Amino acid sequence: MGDPKGFMTTPRQTPTRRPVDLRLMDWREVYEDFPRQHLEKQAGRCMSCGIPFCHQGCPLGNLIPEWNDLVHRKDWREAIERLHATNNFPEFTGTLCPAPCEAACVLAINDDAVTIKQVEIEIIDRAWDEGWVPPQVPEQKTGKKVAVVGSGPAGLAAAQQLTRVGHDVVVFERADRIGGLLRYGIPEFKMEKSRLDRRLEQMVAEGTHFRASVDVGTDLTVEQLRADYDAVVLAGGATAWRDIPAAGRDAEGVYQAMEFLPWANHVQQGDIDAPPVSAQGKDVVIIGGGDTGADCLGTSHRQGARSVTQLEIMPTPPEHRTANMPWPTYPTVYRVSSAHEEGGERLFSVNTTEFVADADGRLAGIRIVEVKRGDNGFEPVEGTEQELPAQLVLLAMGFVGPEKGRLLNDLEVELDERGNVARRDDYMSSADGVFVAGDMGRGQSLIVWAISEGRAAAAGVDAYLTGRTVLPRPIDPSDRQLA
Ligand SMILES: Cc1cc2nc3c(=O)[nH]c(=O)nc-3n(C[C@H](O)[C@H](O)[C@H](O)COP(=O)(O)OP(=O)(O)OC[C@H]3O[C@@H](n4cnc5c(N)ncnc54)[C@H](O)[C@@H]3O)c2cc1C
Numbered sequence: 001m002g003d004p005k006g007f008m009t010t011p012r013q014t015p016t017r018r019p020v021d022l023r024l025m026d027w028r029e030v031y032e033d034f035p036r037q038h039l040e041k042q043a044g045r046c047m048s049c050g051i052p053f054c055h056q057g058c059p060l061g062n063l064i065p066e067w068n069d070l071v072h073r074k075d076w077r078e079a080i081e082r083l084h085a086t087n088n089f090p091e092f093t094g095t096l097c098p099a100p101c102e103a104a105c106v107l108a109i110n111d112d113a114v115t116i117k118q119v120e121i122e123i124i125d126r127a128w129d130e131g132w133v134p135p136q137v138p139e140q141k142t143g144k145k146v147a148v149v150g151s152g153p154a155g156l157a158a159a160q161q162l163t164r165v166g167h168d169v170v171v172f173e174r175a176d177r178i179g180g181l182l183r184y185g186i187p188e189f190k191m192e193k194s195r196l197d198r199r200l201e202q203m204v205a206e207g208t209h210f211r212a213s214v215d216v217g218t219d220l221t222v223e224q225l226r227a228d229y230d231a232v233v234l235a236g237g238a239t240a241w242r243d244i245p246a247a248g249r250d251a252e253g254v255y256q257a258m259e260f261l262p263w264a265n266h267v268q269q270g271d272i273d274a275p276p277v278s279a280q281g282k283d284v285v286i287i288g289g290g291d292t293g294a295d296c297l298g299t300s301h302r303q304g305a306r307s308v309t310q311l312e313i314m315p316t317p318p319e320h321r322t323a324n325m326p327w328p329t330y331p332t333v334y335r336v337s338s339a340h341e342e343g344g345e346r347l348f349s350v351n352t353t354e355f356v357a358d359a360d361g362r363l364a365g366i367r368i369v370e371v372k373r374g375d376n377g378f379e380p381v382e383g384t385e386q387e388l389p390a391q392l393v394l395l396a397m398g399f400v401g402p403e404k405g406r407l408l409n410d411l412e413v414e415l416d417e418r419g420n421v422a423r424r425d426d427y428m429s430s431a432d433g434v435f436v437a438g439d440m441g442r443g444q445s446l447i448v449w450a451i452s453e454g455r456a457a458a459a460g461v462d463a464y465l466t467g468r469t470v471l472p473r474p475i476d477p478s479d480r481q482l483a
Protein backbone atom coordinates (compact mmCIF):
# COMPACT_ATOMS: atom_id res chain seq x y z
CA MET A 1 0.00 0.00 0.00
CA GLY A 2 1.70 3.15 -1.27
CA ASP A 3 0.23 5.85 0.93
CA PRO A 4 -1.59 4.63 4.07
CA LYS A 5 -3.48 7.92 4.35
CA GLY A 6 -3.86 8.67 0.65
CA PHE A 7 -7.56 7.85 0.58
CA MET A 8 -8.15 10.40 3.37
CA THR A 9 -5.84 13.18 2.23
CA THR A 10 -6.18 13.12 -1.55
CA PRO A 11 -9.53 13.76 -3.22
CA ARG A 12 -10.40 11.90 -6.43
CA GLN A 13 -9.25 13.73 -9.52
CA THR A 14 -9.91 12.87 -13.16
CA PRO A 15 -8.66 14.53 -16.35
CA THR A 16 -10.63 17.47 -17.64
CA ARG A 17 -12.39 17.30 -20.97
CA ARG A 18 -11.34 19.79 -23.64
CA PRO A 19 -13.75 22.74 -24.04
CA VAL A 20 -16.89 21.71 -25.93
CA ASP A 21 -16.55 24.43 -28.62
CA LEU A 22 -13.03 23.30 -29.34
CA ARG A 23 -13.55 19.57 -29.37
CA LEU A 24 -16.61 19.81 -31.63
CA MET A 25 -14.29 21.24 -34.26
CA ASP A 26 -12.23 18.05 -34.44
CA TRP A 27 -12.60 14.30 -33.87
CA ARG A 28 -9.77 13.82 -31.42
CA GLU A 29 -10.28 12.17 -28.02
CA VAL A 30 -11.97 14.57 -25.65
CA TYR A 31 -9.66 14.43 -22.62
CA GLU A 32 -6.78 16.76 -21.74
CA ASP A 33 -3.49 15.21 -20.66
CA PHE A 34 -3.35 14.26 -16.99
CA PRO A 35 -0.09 15.25 -15.22
CA ARG A 36 1.90 12.19 -14.17
CA GLN A 37 2.56 13.41 -10.62
CA HIS A 38 -1.20 13.85 -10.07
CA LEU A 39 -1.76 10.34 -11.30
CA GLU A 40 0.82 8.90 -8.91
CA LYS A 41 -1.03 10.61 -6.04
CA GLN A 42 -4.33 9.26 -7.32
CA ALA A 43 -2.92 5.73 -7.36
CA GLY A 44 -1.88 6.34 -3.74
CA ARG A 45 -5.57 6.57 -2.78
CA CYS A 46 -5.85 2.79 -3.22
CA MET A 47 -6.24 1.07 0.15
CA SER A 48 -4.82 -2.29 -1.01
CA CYS A 49 -7.93 -3.91 0.40
CA GLY A 50 -7.72 -7.36 1.98
CA ILE A 51 -10.59 -8.31 -0.29
CA PRO A 52 -10.16 -6.08 -3.35
CA PHE A 53 -13.68 -5.88 -4.73
CA CYS A 54 -12.31 -4.04 -7.77
CA HIS A 55 -11.01 -7.47 -8.89
CA GLN A 56 -14.47 -8.89 -8.58
CA GLY A 57 -15.89 -6.04 -10.63
CA CYS A 58 -13.37 -6.48 -13.45
CA PRO A 59 -14.22 -9.25 -15.95
CA LEU A 60 -10.50 -9.59 -16.64
CA GLY A 61 -9.59 -9.95 -12.97
CA ASN A 62 -7.11 -7.08 -13.41
CA LEU A 63 -4.53 -6.91 -10.60
CA ILE A 64 -5.62 -3.40 -9.71
CA PRO A 65 -4.16 -2.86 -6.21
CA GLU A 66 -0.81 -4.19 -7.42
CA TRP A 67 -0.46 -1.73 -10.26
CA ASN A 68 -1.90 1.11 -8.22
CA ASP A 69 0.86 0.51 -5.69
CA LEU A 70 3.54 0.25 -8.38
CA VAL A 71 2.43 3.52 -9.98
CA HIS A 72 2.37 5.25 -6.62
CA ARG A 73 5.95 4.06 -6.10
CA LYS A 74 6.83 5.26 -9.64
CA ASP A 75 7.69 1.75 -10.81
CA TRP A 76 5.89 2.15 -14.13
CA ARG A 77 7.97 -0.54 -15.85
CA GLU A 78 6.72 -3.24 -13.49
CA ALA A 79 3.21 -1.77 -13.54
CA ILE A 80 2.81 -2.50 -17.28
CA GLU A 81 3.96 -6.08 -16.71
CA ARG A 82 1.25 -6.59 -14.10
CA LEU A 83 -1.33 -4.89 -16.29
CA HIS A 84 -0.47 -6.98 -19.35
CA ALA A 85 -0.60 -10.13 -17.20
CA THR A 86 -4.40 -10.03 -17.36
CA ASN A 87 -5.25 -7.66 -20.21
CA ASN A 88 -3.88 -7.80 -23.76
CA PHE A 89 -5.21 -4.38 -24.69
CA PRO A 90 -5.31 -1.93 -21.76
CA GLU A 91 -5.49 0.98 -24.21
CA PHE A 92 -8.93 -0.23 -25.38
CA THR A 93 -10.34 -0.67 -21.90
CA GLY A 94 -8.49 2.39 -20.57
CA THR A 95 -10.33 4.57 -23.07
CA LEU A 96 -13.65 2.74 -23.54
CA CYS A 97 -14.53 0.67 -20.48
CA PRO A 98 -17.41 1.82 -18.28
CA ALA A 99 -15.15 0.71 -15.41
CA PRO A 100 -17.21 -1.74 -13.35
CA CYS A 101 -14.05 -1.97 -11.22
CA GLU A 102 -14.60 1.60 -10.02
CA ALA A 103 -18.24 0.87 -9.20
CA ALA A 104 -17.01 -2.05 -7.08
CA CYS A 105 -14.13 -0.18 -5.42
CA VAL A 106 -14.36 -0.40 -1.63
CA LEU A 107 -13.62 3.30 -1.33
CA ALA A 108 -16.81 3.98 -3.30
CA ILE A 109 -18.91 2.79 -0.34
CA ASN A 110 -18.59 6.17 1.34
CA ASP A 111 -16.24 8.21 -0.88
CA ASP A 112 -15.22 8.58 -4.50
CA ALA A 113 -13.68 5.48 -6.08
CA VAL A 114 -10.01 5.23 -6.95
CA THR A 115 -9.41 6.50 -10.52
CA ILE A 116 -8.59 2.98 -11.69
CA LYS A 117 -9.36 3.54 -15.36
CA GLN A 118 -7.12 6.60 -15.56
CA VAL A 119 -4.27 4.74 -13.91
CA GLU A 120 -4.73 1.97 -16.49
CA ILE A 121 -4.57 4.23 -19.53
CA GLU A 122 -1.60 6.18 -18.18
CA ILE A 123 0.35 2.97 -17.58
CA ILE A 124 -0.13 1.70 -21.12
CA ASP A 125 0.39 5.12 -22.74
CA ARG A 126 3.68 5.51 -20.92
CA ALA A 127 4.67 1.94 -21.79
CA TRP A 128 4.19 2.62 -25.51
CA ASP A 129 6.10 5.90 -25.21
CA GLU A 130 9.01 4.18 -23.46
CA GLY A 131 9.16 1.21 -25.85
CA TRP A 132 8.07 -1.28 -23.18
CA VAL A 133 5.55 -3.06 -25.43
CA PRO A 134 7.75 -5.13 -27.74
CA PRO A 135 6.37 -7.95 -29.89
CA GLN A 136 6.43 -11.28 -28.04
CA VAL A 137 7.47 -13.72 -30.72
CA PRO A 138 6.93 -17.40 -29.77
CA GLU A 139 10.08 -19.44 -29.18
CA GLN A 140 8.61 -22.58 -30.71
CA LYS A 141 5.92 -23.27 -33.27
CA THR A 142 3.37 -26.02 -32.79
CA GLY A 143 2.51 -26.51 -36.45
CA LYS A 144 -1.21 -26.14 -35.63
CA LYS A 145 -3.36 -23.72 -37.60
CA VAL A 146 -6.16 -21.67 -36.08
CA ALA A 147 -8.69 -19.48 -37.89
CA VAL A 148 -10.25 -16.61 -35.97
CA VAL A 149 -13.44 -15.27 -37.56
CA GLY A 150 -13.98 -11.62 -36.66
CA SER A 151 -11.39 -9.03 -35.66
CA GLY A 152 -13.06 -7.20 -32.77
CA PRO A 153 -11.54 -7.25 -29.29
CA ALA A 154 -12.55 -10.89 -28.71
CA GLY A 155 -10.95 -12.13 -31.92
CA LEU A 156 -7.83 -10.03 -31.39
CA ALA A 157 -7.36 -11.23 -27.80
CA ALA A 158 -7.79 -14.87 -28.82
CA ALA A 159 -5.42 -14.41 -31.76
CA GLN A 160 -2.70 -12.76 -29.70
CA GLN A 161 -2.80 -15.42 -27.00
CA LEU A 162 -2.73 -18.27 -29.53
CA THR A 163 0.06 -16.74 -31.63
CA ARG A 164 2.20 -16.27 -28.55
CA VAL A 165 2.05 -19.98 -27.70
CA GLY A 166 3.22 -20.90 -31.17
CA HIS A 167 0.11 -21.60 -33.25
CA ASP A 168 -0.27 -20.24 -36.77
CA VAL A 169 -3.20 -17.86 -36.48
CA VAL A 170 -5.12 -16.18 -39.28
CA VAL A 171 -7.76 -13.57 -38.40
CA PHE A 172 -10.51 -13.19 -41.00
CA GLU A 173 -12.60 -10.03 -41.18
CA ARG A 174 -15.34 -9.24 -43.65
CA ALA A 175 -14.90 -5.46 -43.32
CA ASP A 176 -12.13 -3.79 -45.29
CA ARG A 177 -10.07 -3.12 -42.16
CA ILE A 178 -9.27 -5.01 -38.98
CA GLY A 179 -10.74 -4.05 -35.60
CA GLY A 180 -14.45 -4.93 -35.42
CA LEU A 181 -16.44 -2.29 -33.57
CA LEU A 182 -13.20 -0.69 -32.40
CA ARG A 183 -12.64 0.27 -36.06
CA TYR A 184 -16.13 0.76 -37.47
CA GLY A 185 -18.71 1.81 -34.90
CA ILE A 186 -16.87 3.42 -32.01
CA PRO A 187 -16.14 7.03 -32.97
CA GLU A 188 -12.68 8.52 -33.18
CA PHE A 189 -13.46 10.97 -30.35
CA LYS A 190 -13.89 8.03 -27.95
CA MET A 191 -10.81 6.15 -29.10
CA GLU A 192 -8.40 7.35 -31.77
CA LYS A 193 -7.72 4.55 -34.25
CA SER A 194 -3.97 5.10 -33.98
CA ARG A 195 -4.25 3.15 -30.69
CA LEU A 196 -5.67 0.18 -32.58
CA ASP A 197 -3.17 0.43 -35.45
CA ARG A 198 -0.24 0.47 -33.05
CA ARG A 199 -1.45 -2.71 -31.37
CA LEU A 200 -2.08 -4.41 -34.72
CA GLU A 201 1.51 -3.65 -35.75
CA GLN A 202 2.67 -5.46 -32.64
CA MET A 203 0.46 -8.44 -33.46
CA VAL A 204 1.76 -8.63 -37.05
CA ALA A 205 5.33 -8.52 -35.74
CA GLU A 206 4.47 -11.42 -33.42
CA GLY A 207 3.29 -13.47 -36.38
CA THR A 208 -0.51 -13.14 -36.44
CA HIS A 209 -1.85 -13.01 -40.00
CA PHE A 210 -4.78 -10.77 -40.93
CA ARG A 211 -7.07 -11.12 -43.91
CA ALA A 212 -9.63 -8.35 -44.31
CA SER A 213 -12.53 -8.29 -46.80
CA VAL A 214 -13.20 -12.02 -46.37
CA ASP A 215 -16.73 -13.00 -45.38
CA VAL A 216 -16.29 -16.42 -43.84
CA GLY A 217 -19.14 -18.72 -44.83
CA THR A 218 -19.34 -17.09 -48.27
CA ASP A 219 -15.94 -15.94 -49.61
CA LEU A 220 -14.31 -18.73 -47.64
CA THR A 221 -16.68 -21.65 -47.22
CA VAL A 222 -17.06 -23.60 -44.02
CA GLU A 223 -15.72 -26.67 -45.85
CA GLN A 224 -12.51 -24.79 -46.71
CA LEU A 225 -12.28 -23.47 -43.18
CA ARG A 226 -12.58 -26.95 -41.70
CA ALA A 227 -10.14 -28.44 -44.20
CA ASP A 228 -7.44 -25.79 -43.74
CA TYR A 229 -7.50 -25.20 -39.97
CA ASP A 230 -7.15 -27.40 -36.90
CA ALA A 231 -9.42 -25.17 -34.80
CA VAL A 232 -11.71 -22.19 -35.32
CA VAL A 233 -12.61 -19.31 -33.00
CA LEU A 234 -15.90 -17.62 -33.82
CA ALA A 235 -15.70 -13.97 -32.78
CA GLY A 236 -18.17 -12.41 -35.21
CA GLY A 237 -19.94 -10.21 -32.67
CA ALA A 238 -23.66 -9.61 -32.11
CA THR A 239 -24.32 -7.63 -35.23
CA ALA A 240 -28.05 -8.30 -35.78
CA TRP A 241 -29.67 -5.03 -34.80
CA ARG A 242 -33.02 -4.45 -33.09
CA ASP A 243 -35.58 -2.60 -35.22
CA ILE A 244 -38.75 -0.70 -34.47
CA PRO A 245 -42.06 -1.73 -36.03
CA ALA A 246 -43.65 1.76 -35.92
CA ALA A 247 -45.71 3.06 -38.86
CA GLY A 248 -43.70 4.86 -41.54
CA ARG A 249 -40.49 2.94 -40.75
CA ASP A 250 -39.60 2.84 -44.45
CA ALA A 251 -39.44 6.66 -44.73
CA GLU A 252 -36.21 7.83 -46.31
CA GLY A 253 -34.08 9.14 -43.46
CA VAL A 254 -34.53 6.39 -40.86
CA TYR A 255 -31.27 4.51 -40.34
CA GLN A 256 -29.77 2.08 -37.93
CA ALA A 257 -26.92 3.52 -35.83
CA MET A 258 -24.57 1.08 -37.53
CA GLU A 259 -25.67 2.36 -40.95
CA PHE A 260 -24.53 5.80 -39.79
CA LEU A 261 -21.52 5.57 -37.46
CA PRO A 262 -19.15 3.55 -39.70
CA TRP A 263 -19.35 6.25 -42.42
CA ALA A 264 -17.94 8.77 -39.97
CA ASN A 265 -15.10 6.32 -39.28
CA HIS A 266 -14.44 6.02 -43.02
CA VAL A 267 -14.18 9.81 -43.29
CA GLN A 268 -11.69 9.87 -40.43
CA GLN A 269 -9.70 7.06 -42.06
CA GLY A 270 -9.48 9.23 -45.20
CA ASP A 271 -11.47 6.83 -47.39
CA ILE A 272 -14.15 9.36 -48.36
CA ASP A 273 -14.53 13.12 -48.06
CA ALA A 274 -18.10 13.19 -46.75
CA PRO A 275 -20.42 10.54 -45.30
CA PRO A 276 -23.36 9.46 -47.51
CA VAL A 277 -25.56 9.54 -44.40
CA SER A 278 -24.90 12.76 -42.52
CA ALA A 279 -26.53 14.82 -39.78
CA GLN A 280 -25.34 18.09 -41.27
CA GLY A 281 -28.02 20.78 -41.08
CA LYS A 282 -30.68 18.30 -39.92
CA ASP A 283 -32.95 17.84 -36.94
CA VAL A 284 -31.77 14.48 -35.67
CA VAL A 285 -33.69 12.14 -33.38
CA ILE A 286 -31.86 9.21 -31.81
CA ILE A 287 -33.99 6.37 -30.51
CA GLY A 288 -32.15 4.65 -27.68
CA GLY A 289 -30.55 6.24 -24.65
CA GLY A 290 -27.49 3.99 -24.30
CA ASP A 291 -23.85 4.24 -25.35
CA THR A 292 -24.51 3.65 -29.04
CA GLY A 293 -27.05 6.48 -28.90
CA ALA A 294 -24.46 8.71 -27.22
CA ASP A 295 -22.00 7.88 -30.02
CA CYS A 296 -24.63 8.97 -32.57
CA LEU A 297 -25.12 12.16 -30.54
CA GLY A 298 -21.43 13.12 -30.51
CA THR A 299 -21.10 12.24 -34.19
CA SER A 300 -24.21 14.27 -35.14
CA HIS A 301 -22.88 17.34 -33.35
CA ARG A 302 -19.51 17.05 -35.07
CA GLN A 303 -21.26 16.77 -38.43
CA GLY A 304 -23.17 19.99 -37.77
CA ALA A 305 -26.70 18.86 -36.87
CA ARG A 306 -29.27 21.63 -36.36
CA SER A 307 -30.77 19.90 -33.33
CA VAL A 308 -30.38 16.50 -31.68
CA THR A 309 -32.92 14.78 -29.43
CA GLN A 310 -32.25 11.43 -27.78
CA LEU A 311 -35.27 9.33 -26.81
CA GLU A 312 -35.33 6.64 -24.14
CA ILE A 313 -38.31 4.47 -23.26
CA MET A 314 -37.09 3.87 -19.70
CA PRO A 315 -37.71 6.48 -16.98
CA THR A 316 -34.96 8.92 -16.01
CA PRO A 317 -32.49 6.91 -13.88
CA PRO A 318 -31.81 8.05 -10.32
CA GLU A 319 -28.78 10.23 -9.58
CA HIS A 320 -27.41 7.81 -6.99
CA ARG A 321 -27.57 4.12 -6.09
CA THR A 322 -30.89 2.86 -4.79
CA ALA A 323 -31.63 -0.10 -2.54
CA ASN A 324 -32.06 -2.44 -5.52
CA MET A 325 -28.63 -1.61 -6.95
CA PRO A 326 -26.36 -1.84 -3.90
CA TRP A 327 -22.58 -1.59 -3.91
CA PRO A 328 -20.63 -3.38 -5.47
CA THR A 329 -22.99 -3.95 -8.40
CA TYR A 330 -22.74 -1.75 -11.47
CA PRO A 331 -25.52 0.79 -10.92
CA THR A 332 -27.94 2.16 -13.52
CA VAL A 333 -27.68 5.80 -12.57
CA TYR A 334 -28.05 9.00 -14.59
CA ARG A 335 -24.81 9.45 -16.51
CA VAL A 336 -23.63 12.43 -18.50
CA SER A 337 -21.16 11.22 -21.10
CA SER A 338 -18.88 13.59 -22.99
CA ALA A 339 -21.36 13.49 -25.89
CA HIS A 340 -24.22 14.55 -23.61
CA GLU A 341 -22.12 17.40 -22.32
CA GLU A 342 -21.83 18.68 -25.90
CA GLY A 343 -25.53 19.44 -26.27
CA GLY A 344 -28.83 17.94 -27.37
CA GLU A 345 -31.96 17.14 -25.46
CA ARG A 346 -32.68 13.87 -23.63
CA LEU A 347 -36.27 12.69 -23.29
CA PHE A 348 -37.06 9.75 -21.01
CA SER A 349 -40.25 7.64 -20.72
CA VAL A 350 -41.20 8.19 -24.36
CA ASN A 351 -42.05 5.79 -27.16
CA THR A 352 -42.23 6.27 -30.93
CA THR A 353 -45.62 5.82 -32.54
CA GLU A 354 -44.96 6.90 -36.12
CA PHE A 355 -42.40 8.20 -38.56
CA VAL A 356 -43.90 11.01 -40.64
CA ALA A 357 -42.83 11.35 -44.28
CA ASP A 358 -43.44 14.14 -46.80
CA ALA A 359 -45.09 13.61 -50.19
CA ASP A 360 -41.79 12.29 -51.61
CA GLY A 361 -41.42 9.69 -48.88
CA ARG A 362 -38.68 11.65 -47.11
CA LEU A 363 -38.70 11.77 -43.34
CA ALA A 364 -40.12 15.02 -41.96
CA GLY A 365 -40.93 14.22 -38.34
CA ILE A 366 -41.48 11.63 -35.66
CA ARG A 367 -44.51 11.16 -33.40
CA ILE A 368 -43.85 10.19 -29.84
CA VAL A 369 -45.90 9.62 -26.71
CA GLU A 370 -45.05 9.47 -23.03
CA VAL A 371 -45.27 6.02 -21.50
CA LYS A 372 -45.53 4.49 -18.06
CA ARG A 373 -45.21 0.94 -16.90
CA GLY A 374 -48.51 -0.91 -16.72
CA ASP A 375 -49.76 -4.47 -16.67
CA ASN A 376 -48.89 -4.83 -20.36
CA GLY A 377 -45.43 -3.31 -20.29
CA PHE A 378 -45.00 0.30 -21.35
CA GLU A 379 -48.41 1.91 -21.89
CA PRO A 380 -49.04 5.29 -23.58
CA VAL A 381 -50.17 8.19 -21.40
CA GLU A 382 -53.24 9.71 -22.98
CA GLY A 383 -52.93 13.31 -24.19
CA THR A 384 -49.09 13.32 -24.27
CA GLU A 385 -48.62 12.73 -28.00
CA GLN A 386 -46.34 15.19 -29.77
CA GLU A 387 -44.49 15.48 -33.03
CA LEU A 388 -40.83 16.41 -33.34
CA PRO A 389 -39.29 17.66 -36.57
CA ALA A 390 -36.76 15.15 -37.88
CA GLN A 391 -34.99 14.69 -41.17
CA LEU A 392 -32.73 11.98 -39.75
CA VAL A 393 -33.69 9.30 -37.22
CA LEU A 394 -31.04 6.95 -35.88
CA LEU A 395 -32.08 3.67 -34.30
CA ALA A 396 -29.78 2.77 -31.42
CA MET A 397 -31.85 0.18 -29.60
CA GLY A 398 -29.23 -2.51 -29.24
CA PHE A 399 -28.53 -5.82 -30.91
CA VAL A 400 -30.42 -9.10 -30.74
CA GLY A 401 -27.44 -11.43 -31.24
CA PRO A 402 -25.24 -12.84 -33.99
CA GLU A 403 -26.44 -12.92 -37.59
CA LYS A 404 -27.85 -16.30 -38.54
CA GLY A 405 -26.12 -16.46 -41.92
CA ARG A 406 -24.19 -19.11 -43.78
CA LEU A 407 -21.32 -19.20 -41.30
CA LEU A 408 -23.41 -20.42 -38.38
CA ASN A 409 -25.79 -22.45 -40.53
CA ASP A 410 -23.08 -24.37 -42.36
CA LEU A 411 -21.08 -24.97 -39.18
CA GLU A 412 -24.30 -26.34 -37.65
CA VAL A 413 -23.51 -24.87 -34.24
CA GLU A 414 -26.27 -24.93 -31.66
CA LEU A 415 -27.67 -21.68 -30.35
CA ASP A 416 -28.71 -20.99 -26.77
CA GLU A 417 -32.17 -19.81 -25.73
CA ARG A 418 -31.18 -16.19 -26.45
CA GLY A 419 -30.03 -16.95 -29.99
CA ASN A 420 -26.30 -16.68 -29.23
CA VAL A 421 -23.83 -19.44 -30.07
CA ALA A 422 -24.00 -21.96 -27.21
CA ARG A 423 -20.68 -22.94 -25.63
CA ARG A 424 -19.26 -25.20 -22.96
CA ASP A 425 -17.09 -24.08 -20.05
CA ASP A 426 -13.99 -24.31 -22.27
CA TYR A 427 -15.70 -22.06 -24.85
CA MET A 428 -16.12 -24.86 -27.41
CA SER A 429 -19.40 -24.74 -29.30
CA SER A 430 -21.45 -27.82 -30.16
CA ALA A 431 -19.19 -28.30 -33.22
CA ASP A 432 -15.92 -30.10 -32.51
CA GLY A 433 -12.93 -27.74 -32.58
CA VAL A 434 -15.10 -24.65 -33.08
CA PHE A 435 -14.86 -22.21 -30.20
CA VAL A 436 -16.75 -18.96 -29.61
CA ALA A 437 -15.79 -15.74 -27.81
CA GLY A 438 -17.21 -12.27 -27.25
CA ASP A 439 -20.59 -10.94 -28.27
CA MET A 440 -21.24 -13.89 -30.61
CA GLY A 441 -21.59 -16.22 -27.63
CA ARG A 442 -22.42 -13.74 -24.91
CA GLY A 443 -24.77 -11.37 -26.73
CA GLN A 444 -24.25 -7.62 -26.89
CA SER A 445 -21.82 -6.72 -24.12
CA LEU A 446 -18.61 -4.82 -23.43
CA ILE A 447 -15.06 -4.67 -24.74
CA VAL A 448 -13.67 -5.83 -21.41
CA TRP A 449 -15.82 -8.96 -21.62
CA ALA A 450 -14.78 -9.56 -25.23
CA ILE A 451 -11.10 -9.47 -24.26
CA SER A 452 -11.75 -11.69 -21.25
CA GLU A 453 -13.61 -14.25 -23.36
CA GLY A 454 -11.04 -14.11 -26.17
CA ARG A 455 -8.34 -14.99 -23.64
CA ALA A 456 -10.43 -17.79 -22.13
CA ALA A 457 -11.34 -19.25 -25.52
CA ALA A 458 -7.65 -19.21 -26.50
CA ALA A 459 -6.86 -21.35 -23.45
CA GLY A 460 -9.63 -23.74 -24.54
CA VAL A 461 -8.25 -23.94 -28.09
CA ASP A 462 -4.67 -24.47 -26.89
CA ALA A 463 -5.75 -27.32 -24.59
CA TYR A 464 -7.80 -28.85 -27.44
CA LEU A 465 -4.84 -28.73 -29.83
CA THR A 466 -2.01 -29.75 -27.52
CA GLY A 467 -3.68 -31.55 -24.62
CA ARG A 468 -2.48 -28.94 -22.12
CA THR A 469 -2.19 -25.18 -21.84
CA VAL A 470 -0.10 -22.57 -20.11
CA LEU A 471 -2.50 -19.84 -21.09
CA PRO A 472 -4.39 -18.24 -18.20
CA ARG A 473 -8.12 -18.64 -18.10
CA PRO A 474 -10.01 -15.77 -16.52
CA ILE A 475 -11.99 -16.86 -13.50
CA ASP A 476 -15.33 -18.66 -13.89
CA PRO A 477 -17.52 -16.26 -15.88
CA SER A 478 -20.52 -17.07 -13.69
CA ASP A 479 -18.69 -15.34 -10.85
CA ARG A 480 -18.39 -12.19 -12.87
CA GLN A 481 -21.85 -10.95 -13.53
CA LEU A 482 -21.38 -7.49 -12.11
CA ALA A 483 -20.96 -5.62 -15.41
C1 LIG B 1 -21.55 1.99 -31.50
C2 LIG B 1 -21.06 1.12 -30.39
C3 LIG B 1 -20.32 1.69 -29.36
C4 LIG B 1 -19.84 0.90 -28.32
N1 LIG B 1 -19.11 1.49 -27.34
C5 LIG B 1 -18.60 0.73 -26.35
C6 LIG B 1 -17.80 1.31 -25.33
O1 LIG B 1 -17.57 2.53 -25.31
N2 LIG B 1 -17.29 0.50 -24.37
C7 LIG B 1 -17.52 -0.85 -24.37
O2 LIG B 1 -17.01 -1.55 -23.49
N3 LIG B 1 -18.29 -1.43 -25.31
C8 LIG B 1 -18.83 -0.67 -26.31
N4 LIG B 1 -19.60 -1.25 -27.26
C9 LIG B 1 -19.75 -2.72 -27.25
C10 LIG B 1 -18.46 -3.38 -27.77
O3 LIG B 1 -17.97 -2.68 -28.89
C11 LIG B 1 -18.68 -4.84 -28.10
O4 LIG B 1 -19.17 -5.50 -26.96
C12 LIG B 1 -17.37 -5.51 -28.55
O5 LIG B 1 -16.80 -4.84 -29.65
C13 LIG B 1 -17.61 -6.97 -28.90
O6 LIG B 1 -16.42 -7.50 -29.40
P1 LIG B 1 -16.43 -8.76 -30.37
O7 LIG B 1 -15.00 -9.00 -30.70
O8 LIG B 1 -17.20 -9.86 -29.77
O9 LIG B 1 -17.23 -8.32 -31.67
P2 LIG B 1 -17.14 -7.07 -32.65
O10 LIG B 1 -16.33 -5.96 -32.13
O11 LIG B 1 -18.55 -6.80 -33.03
O12 LIG B 1 -16.37 -7.66 -33.91
C14 LIG B 1 -16.92 -8.70 -34.67
C15 LIG B 1 -16.32 -8.64 -36.08
O13 LIG B 1 -16.62 -9.86 -36.75
C16 LIG B 1 -16.82 -9.57 -38.11
N5 LIG B 1 -17.57 -10.67 -38.71
C17 LIG B 1 -18.82 -11.08 -38.41
N6 LIG B 1 -19.16 -12.14 -39.17
C18 LIG B 1 -18.09 -12.40 -39.97
C19 LIG B 1 -17.84 -13.36 -40.99
N7 LIG B 1 -18.76 -14.28 -41.35
N8 LIG B 1 -16.64 -13.35 -41.62
C20 LIG B 1 -15.70 -12.43 -41.28
N9 LIG B 1 -15.89 -11.49 -40.32
C21 LIG B 1 -17.08 -11.48 -39.67
C22 LIG B 1 -17.61 -8.29 -38.08
O14 LIG B 1 -17.49 -7.61 -39.32
C23 LIG B 1 -16.92 -7.54 -36.94
O15 LIG B 1 -15.89 -6.70 -37.44
C24 LIG B 1 -20.13 -0.49 -28.30
C25 LIG B 1 -20.90 -1.05 -29.31
C26 LIG B 1 -21.38 -0.27 -30.34
C27 LIG B 1 -22.22 -0.88 -31.42
Ligand code: SF4
Pocket residue numbers: 045046047048049051052053054055064065068104105106107114116
Ligand atom coordinates in the same frame (compact mmCIF):
# COMPACT_ATOMS: atom_id res chain seq x y z
S1 SF4 C 1 -11.28 -1.91 -4.08
FE1 SF4 C 1 -10.53 0.20 -4.54
S2 SF4 C 1 -9.31 0.74 -2.72
FE2 SF4 C 1 -9.60 -1.49 -2.63
S3 SF4 C 1 -7.83 -2.41 -3.67
FE3 SF4 C 1 -9.36 -2.10 -5.26
S4 SF4 C 1 -8.93 -0.06 -6.13
FE4 SF4 C 1 -7.84 -0.19 -4.17
